[in-house]
Amino acid sequence: xxxxxxxxxxxxxxxxxxxxxxxxxxxxxxxxxxxxxxxxxxxxxxxxxxxxxxxxxxxxxxxxxxxxxxxxxxxxxxxxxxxxxxxxxxxxxxxxxxxxxxxxxxxxxxxxxxxxxxxxxxxxxxxxxxxxxxxxxxxxxxxxxxxxxxxxxxxxxxxxxxxxxxxxxxxxxxxxxxxxxxxxxxxxxxxxxxxxxxxxxxxxxxxxxxxxxxxxxxxxxxxxxxxxxxxxxxxxxxxxxxxxxxxxxxxxxxxxxxxxxxxxxxxxxxxxxxxxxxxxxxxxxxxx
Numbered sequence: 001x002x003x004x005x006x007x008x009x010x011x012x013x014x015x016x017x018x019x020x021x022x023x024x025x026x027x028x029x030x031x032x033x034x035x036x037x038x039x040x041x042x043x044x045x046x047x048x049x050x051x052x053x054x055x056x057x058x059x060x061x062x063x064x065x066x067x068x069x070x071x072x073x074x075x076x077x078x079x080x081x082x083x084x085x086x087x088x089x090x091x092x093x094x095x096x097x098x099x100x101x102x103x104x105x106x107x108x109x110x111x112x113x114x115x116x117x118x119x120x121x122x123x124x125x126x127x128x129x130x131x132x133x134x135x136x137x138x139x140x141x142x143x144x145x146x147x148x149x150x151x152x153x154x155x156x157x158x159x160x161x162x163x164x165x166x167x168x169x170x171x172x173x174x175x176x177x178x179x180x181x182x183x184x185x186x187x188x189x190x191x192x193x194x195x196x197x198x199x200x201x202x203x204x205x206x207x208x209x210x211x212x213x214x215x216x217x218x219x220x221x222x223x224x225x226x227x228x229x230x231x232x233x234x235x236x237x238x239x240x241x242x243x244x245x246x247x248x249x250x251x252x253x254x255x256x257x258x259x260x261x262x263x264x265x266x267x268x269x270x271x272x273x274x275x276x277x278x279x280x281x282x283x284x285x286x287x288x
Contacts, residue, residue, distance in 0.1 A: 145179030202263030
């Protein structure tokens with residue numbers, strides 16, 4: 001990259017840096033994005049993006065899942081993993097593994113990667129300070145929870161002290177029992193509770209498509225109403241529905257925009273935040 005091109009990139013980024021300085025951006029980092037590709041260390045590049053965001057005055061909050069990592073651990077322990085309606089059936093034994101992987105493996109891994117570039121990341125769980133309060137969804141799913149309330153005081157306190165909270169999506173009910181929570185849903189609820197400027201979902205797809213088999217049909221920008229139409233007509237289906245529903249709920253709850261990006265692309269967060277073209281699908285509220 002020439003010096004002139006580098007200067008042009010910085011000039012293009014400047015208005016976005018000014019616009020988002022002081023604003024909270026929630027980033028949901030999925031387990032598939034964490035797995036990365038053979039081409040680069042996805043986690044290391046993600047960590048660089050988060051630290052750069054923090055350095056220019058943005059207040060990032062990382063919310064993470066860890067489905068592939070949980071699957072690997074369950075397989076190593078010879079525990080059968082079953083799913084119902086896209087959600088992991090979580091008995092007591094599985095719940096112990098979920099907590100062990102999310103709180104003991106994935107969360108410290110992300111925190112450590114960020115702190116390689118500056119001691120700014122702090123790992124927390126939805127159990128801490130009863131941040132994610134839940135009720136059981138149904139008996140058939142076991143310890144799978146639906147969020148009743150987000151208590152953002154722990155996250156807000158860390159942000160106000162200049163840290164980057166890294167939240168694992170384990171919730172707790174009124175009796176202190178731990179529950180597994182869909183990470184997409186949790187991220188949306190956290191963004192809404194914090195009054196975030198944006199919520200960004202990093203996953204293993206480039207964004208939403210009008211035709212799943214046609215890369216040229218990528219939807220770069222859409223609205224809540226248009227998304228609902230795409231769901232009703234079957235354009236969006238299956239495992240994408242919880243993610244899209246979370247986007248809709250967050251935007252309706254006051255988050256200004258939601259974004260679905262391919263976390264395997266190098267520096268995709270910076271491309272979406274600081275360039276004119278962007279990098280994935282952006283969802284906003286309906287124009288009145």
